[in-house]
Amino acid sequence: MWGLAFKPNTDDMREAPSRVIIEALWEAGATVAVHDPVAMPEARRLYGNRKDLTLTDNPQAALKGADALIIVTEWQLFRSPDFDEIKAALKEPLIFDGRNLYDPALMKSFGIRYFAVGRGESVIA
Secondary structure: OOOOOOOOOOOOOOHHHHHHHHHHHHHHHEEEEEEEEOOOOHHHHHHOOOOOEEEHHHHHHHOOOOOOOOOOOHHHOOOEEEEEHHHHHHHOOOEEEEEEEEEEEEHHOOEEEEEEEEOOOOOOO
């Protein structure tokens, strides 16, 4: 997962979508690896040390071996990633984008399945 704060440039996680998503993933038995440029200390304060939560030093570390990438906060850092690196790091090339950061045609050109909130799966002919 990329992003914890409810919006960029803050560490505020009150009522942040990331909390709902993380807790639902835990309920389903998942482990979550996440990166946020500012809100990591707040996540540690809220959740403590858990085996099913890894707070990573950089966005790429959150991808390693993950089933998919979920983008929750539209940090500038996440706007121009290396899509080949994303594809190589994930078990399946799959992105759920809660902020519609990427162009669906670009995702298709990289061979990444791309679901953007409000758009569904982006299938470009």
